[in-house]
Amino acid sequence: MFDGNFFVVTFLKLWKAVPVTLEITIVSLAAGIVLGFFIALARVHKVKVLSQISAIYVSFFRGTPIVLQILVVYSVIPSVLNAYFKSIGSSINIFDLNPIVYAFIVFGLNNAAGLSEVFRSALLTVNKGQFEAGYTVGLTYWQVYRRIILPQALTVAIPNLCNAAVNLIKNTSLAFMMTVKDITAVAKIEAAPGYNYIEAYLDIFVIYIIVCTVVQKLFKVWEKKAAAYKTAV
Template identity: 55%
Template sequence: MELDVNYMIDTFFLALGGISVTLQITIVALLVATPVAFFMAISKIYKVSIIKQIVSGYVSLIRGTPMILQILIIYSLVPSLINMIVKGLGWDFNVFDVNPIIYAYIVFSINTSAGLSEVFRSALLTVNVGQLEAAHAIGMSTVQAYRRIVIPQALVVALPNICNLTINLIKGTSLVFMMTVKDITAIAKIQAAFGYNYIESYIDIFLIYIIICSITQLLFALVEKHFGSYKSLKNA
């Protein structure tokens, strides 16, 4: 089998146009999930009775089900149910006119919040509780203690896991083509359909995701180095 190199080059640059969509979904998911995940982590650490049970069930459910299934439910089943309710109430609103990227935001925000909550919880638990007690002793409130003492230290510990989660999130966005969102994968697959050049398109997709994930790892490595240096200076 001979690869069509010219097709690969053309499709590679066309597929690069989908990077903005991939990064947009990734950034929105992280921004939405971060405060939610932090709240869930705190509720589990402090064992807030009912909330802790709800959070534990939520995390188990999301982490225990395939993302494809979550996409099918939120993109296909939920809109159909909402449409039935809307029509039943006599409202003039077509749920299916909603931009499909909104569903992508919802799916990946839900998924990310579950994983990120465990990252935050494990990182926060590495900070000695004595530091929080010492902060209270000098007159700091719990919020001030967390903002100035606990969170900066926990962030250093959490960064490698946040990096892994972000990379998995970026790779996971390749499934948004199932929601008719024109990302990297969707653009390459559409191009492949014209001449059945699927092998070449898949190679292009592979290369683009390798590049994006490598750059992401490099950026996180620089951030870790910065915070690591800061931590060393503080401990010196």
């Protein structure tokens, strides 16, 4: 039987875990944007070696399940590093690392692969002739990118950035696999004693809908402002 009281009480408790989910999302998204942008640049300009490495990186992270990536980063790599540190007589215990750091690494690397394709496609929409126009007025390569190319590319990329952010928020529900006490982990803990999993999962469902809806609204506002800039240009 559905326990309405448990549903309400747990719903309020889960809101206390929302900051953890948002922290993972913001840090991972920021890392993904920076790394993804430079990967996109390497591929757009076909930088020797870097473009090939970037292509392999993107193929790996986009072609493998994120659950597998979590298992590798959270279980395999720490075990190998810990064995190595012990073999050289080091007192470093890799397992003392805060689990949320693993979440930052996994989601950041995974997100960078997807965003690199977003940025690459956005950069390719900007006419190459604008580089020459920038150079003729004395701008450097990075000044052309910052003042001319990026504003236009970002306008094109915003809808896909929104999708990436929303997907990232939903993917953070897997952070419980790394013992991070996010929304999903707290819900499972609360539901376990009385087996109130239906109520707990409904709480998760409602909270994620609310959070994702707010994020989409914020991106809509950004998109409208960027569209006004594009029209002005």
